Amino acid sequence: MASILIVGSGASGVHFALTALNKGHEVTMLDVGYPQPMPPLAEATFNELKERLDDPVAYFLGTSAETVVYPNADAKFYAFPPSKGYVFAAPEEFKTRGPGFEPFISFAQGGLAEAWTGGVYTFNDDDLSEFPFEYAALEPYYQEISRRIGISAAKDDIAQFSPFGGDYLEPLRLDAHAERLLERYATRRSHLNRHLKFYLGRSRVATLSRDHRGREACDYLGRCLWGCPRKSIYAPSATLDELHTRAGFRYLPGFLAEHFSYESNGRVTAVEATSLEDGQRHTFTAERYVLAAGTLCTSKIVLDSIYRNTGRVERLHGLMDNRHFMMPFVNIGLLGRPVDTSTYQFHQLALGIQAEEAHAYVHGQITTLKASAVHPIIQNLPLDLRASLQVFRKAHTALGVANVWLHDERRSDNFVTIRPVEGTDRTELVITYTSEPPGESQRVVGVQRTLRKALRQLGCFAPSGMTRMLPPGSSIHYAGTLPMTPRPTPLACSPSGQSYDFENLYLVDGAVFPFLPAKNLTFTLMANAARVADIMS
Amino acid sequence: MAESLLVASAESLRREAEVFTRYLVARSPSDYVAAKYRDGHRVIPYRRLTGTLPIDELLVRVARRGVALAWLADTYGRIFRHDGPLRQKLVLLTAILESSPSFHENMTGSRSTSRVRVYLTLLGMGLGFVVRLAVAMLVFGPVQLVGALTGPKPRAESERPDG
Numbered sequence: 001m002a003s004i005l006i007v008g009s010g011a012s013g014v015h016f017a018l019t020a021l022n023k024g025h026e027v028t029m030l031d032v033g034y035p036q037p038m039p040p041l042a043e044a045t046f047n048e049l050k051e052r053l054d055d056p057v058a059y060f061l062g063t064s065a066e067t068v069v070y071p072n073a074d075a076k077f078y079a080f081p082p083s084k085g086y087v088f089a090a091p092e093e094f095k096t097r098g099p100g101f102e103p104f105i106s107f108a109q110g111g112l113a114e115a116w117t118g119g120v121y122t123f124n125d126d127d128l129s130e131f132p133f134e135y136a137a138l139e140p141y142y143q144e145i146s147r148r149i150g151i152s153a154a155k156d157d158i159a160q161f162s163p164f165g166g167d168y169l170e171p172l173r174l175d176a177h178a179e180r181l182l183e184r185y186a187t188r189r190s191h192l193n194r195h196l197k198f199y200l201g202r203s204r205v206a207t208l209s210r211d212h213r214g215r216e217a218c219d220y221l222g223r224c225l226w227g228c229p230r231k232s233i234y235a236p237s238a239t240l241d242e243l244h245t246r247a248g249f250r251y252l253p254g255f256l257a258e259h260f261s262y263e264s265n266g267r268v269t270a271v272e273a274t275s276l277e278d279g280q281r282h283t284f285t286a287e288r289y290v291l292a293a294g295t296l297c298t299s300k301i302v303l304d305s306i307y308r309n310t311g312r313v314e315r316l317h318g319l320m321d322n323r324h325f326m327m328p329f330v331n332i333g334l335l336g337r338p339v340d341t342s343t344y345q346f347h348q349l350a351l352g353i354q355a356e357e358a359h360a361y362v363h364g365q366i367t368t369l370k371a372s373a374v375h376p377i378i379q380n381l382p383l384d385l386r387a388s389l390q391v392f393r394k395a396h397t398a399l400g401v402a403n404v405w406l407h408d409e410r411r412s413d414n415f416v417t418i419r420p421v422e423g424t425d426r427t428e429l430v431i432t433y434t435s436e437p438p439g440e441s442q443r444v445v446g447v448q449r450t451l452r453k454a455l456r457q458l459g460c461f462a463p464s465g466m467t468r469m470l471p472p473g474s475s476i477h478y479a480g481t482l483p484m485t486p487r488p489t490p491l492a493c494s495p496s497g498q499s500y501d502f503e504n505l506y507l508v509d510g511a512v513f514p515f516l517p518a519k520n521l522t523f524t525l526m527a528n529a530a531r532v533a534d535i536m537s
Numbered sequence: 538m539a540e541s542l543l544v545a546s547a548e549s550l551r552r553e554a555e556v557f558t559r560y561l562v563a564r565s566p567s568d569y570v571a572a573k574y575r576d577g578h579r580v581i582p583y584r585r586l587t588g589t590l591p592i593d594e595l596l597v598r599v600a601r602r603g604v605a606l607a608w609l610a611d612t613y614g615r616i617f618r619h620d621g622p623l624r625q626k627l628v629l630l631t632a633i634l635e636s637s638p639s640f641h642e643n644m645t646g647s648r649s650t651s652r653v654r655v656y657l658t659l660l661g662m663g664l665g666f667v668v669r670l671a672v673a674m675l676v677f678g679p680v681q682l683v684g685a686l687t688g689p690k691p692r693a694e695s696e697r698p699d700g
């Protein structure tokens with residue numbers, strides 16, 4: 001059995017580690033690992049927090065109201081709440097630049113998925129056509145991950161695009177808005193499927209509809225965006241808690257892994273990391289090394305290692321991120337209905353739009369806005385704020401947003417590299433993302449048109465001026481810089497995640513995806529990480 | 538020296554909180570809301586985002602004078618200075634109100650209303666907006682026009698705590 005050193009405690013890292021421990025390996029996990037602050041008043045609902053907290057404005061907006069979304073052409077319909085600030089905090093030693101690309105990087109215990117919305121969709125054979133294995137090879141790992149995290153869903157029209165042989169937990173309770181959309185869909189289903197290739201179903205969410213592995217079922221407190229106090233929404237920190245109970249596991253937070261050293265034959269000999277407590281460099285050794293630092297950080301560690309050992313500055317080509325737009329809409333039949341904020345706040349419905357080429361399938365999730373912040377929405381209504389507020393109050397229950405993603409492909413002009421920072425021995429990560437997949441702009445127009453028509457069929461109206469195309473980087477689905485390839489290729493890895501350049505180095509996060517379907521990728525990240533750990537010889 | 542928009546005194550911010558809260562939700566602000574509004578001005582980014590124009594100075598000064606004038610200035614701001622300082626102050630206050638004890642209830646649709654009433658409200662709000670906009674254009678339009686022809690371009694200034 002091998003000693004394994006893994007960098008990162010995100011979704012990829014913890015599931016790799018759990019499977020590796022199950023196989024009898026010894027695992028040391030190196031992590032920056034900012035911890036999650038305790039959510040306040042665990043039993044309070046969203047509105048009760050506003051009444052009962054000593055300083056609710058600080059909780060919801062920050063101590064100086066710094067997370068207010070101000071009017072601005074690029075303003076989003078929501079902001080990350082201060083309680084999630086720890087997820088996006090970065091050590092000052094870590095620098096990145098990427099004009100035109102908005103990178104989200106996490107150094108939290110559990111990584112980015114401590115702030116995710118829990119959408120979990122399997123990739124089918126069309127999605128995996130450029131992967132060096134088929135759906136059947138991943139299916140047992142999807143099932144294993146599902147047992148670990150708990151997925152609430154139903155087998156409905158989305159199942160044909162996101163197959164799953166295992167059992168889901170029963171679906172979460174729908175709110176009035178989502179229920180109405182599904183009812184309308186049922187009556188117009190054949191038209192929508194045939195003419196618009198539009199499909200609607202329940203979201204597949206890693207949120208519990210019943211107690212599961214020490215986590216409690218959702219009690220509909222409506223605090224999802226601010227951090228679920230019941231841990232009903234899965235976060236990798238839950239698996240990290242489980243890892244702590246296992247013999248053979250050692251967790252070392254407070255270390256920024258900088259680079260690894262290797263011999264001329266490519267054998268990695270150690271990882272060098274900076275202690276964030278005292279700034280000292282430390283060296284860690286093991287038989288095998290695993291990078292699960294998230295696509296961008298894993299790429300930087302590989303680039304820095306090559307630079308340190310050879311003086312060469314490489315480029316890792318093929319960075320991908322799904323193009324993402326948000327289409328707000330009004331469900332006309334719900335105008336004037338009272339709003340219920342004590343419901344599940346994240347997306348409850350998933351949508352799919354079939355494309356001519358199967359791999360260009362479009363994926364979306366519908367969120368009905370109940371407990372999200374009011375001010376980012378009303379400032380965009382075409383009236384003064386007082387009138388907007390009155391209109392909003394009458395339309396609140398009727399508001400929804402479709403979040404839609406398109407696939408991405410590896411292209412050589414989208415890449416990451418490093419640049420030495422003057423006066424230091426450090427580098428910064430430089431991200432260049434300038435080209436979109438061929439025909440994407442037209443595809444976006446077509447998809448928006450189809451979605452608008454479908455929403456109309458569902459009794460909704462989507463005002464055209466309000467759709468927001470988000471800048472590259474915003475979908476936070478990063479992949480593709482060190483892809484799995486069937487044959488040995490420089491700066492790539494084998495189907496079993498083993499680097500072709502460094503024989504005892506394994507890559508287990510999004511960096512290894514050779515293609516990025518429109519569907520949220522994290523379920524596949526976790527399944528693939530478990531697969532790599534399982535087949536590691 | 539006359540106080541400028543960018544360095545409003547604590548007194549002016551208190552007055553703004555009073556008038557703007559009554560404008561938005563027809564109630565006076567609590568001390569908590571007023572204090573949060575003042576504190577929020579430490580990081581309000583209006584200089585960074587849009588810079589300021591002479592019209593911004595005028596819109597804020599007029600809006601401070603009372604609810605009806607705040608409504609008029611905001612109507613004008615919505616169309617012609619959507620991301621200007623007055624709108625930013627009002628958005629800051631909206632965000633504070635929706636997070637504050639008891640005021641948050643004024644921000645969400647908790648009561649049931651018939652569909653007909655909703656349409657009537659929409660119609661009323663839309664018509665009212667158009668009428669106010671026409672008046673506001675007569676009042677503020679010339680100032681902005683003169684400013685645009687003769688004055689400097691919007692300045693994005695560095696942050697400075699107010700109040």
Ligand SMILES: Cc1cc2nc3c(=O)[nH]c(=O)nc-3n(C[C@H](O)[C@H](O)[C@H](O)COP(=O)(O)OP(=O)(O)OC[C@H]3O[C@@H](n4cnc5c(N)ncnc54)[C@H](O)[C@@H]3O)c2cc1C
Nearest residue numbers: 008009010011012107111112113116117119257294520522
């Ligand atoms: C708001 C939001 C919503 C999302 N919603 C969804 C969704 O619904 N569905 C979905 O599939 N995905 C979603 N995602 C994306 C999802 O969170 C990510 O795909 C996933 O978390 C990536 O996991 P990872 O383990 O590969 O990397 P990360 O989560 O980035 O984890 C990286 C880990 O490595 C550590 N690390 C990094 N660099 C170093 C270093 N140099 N030294 C030491 N430690 C290091 C970090 O501390 C962290 O623990 C969402 C993300 C966000 C932010």
Ligand code: SF4
Nearest residue numbers: 218219221222224228
């Ligand atoms: S509604 Fe959201 S915050 Fe509340 S228990 Fe369910 S998952 Fe947690």
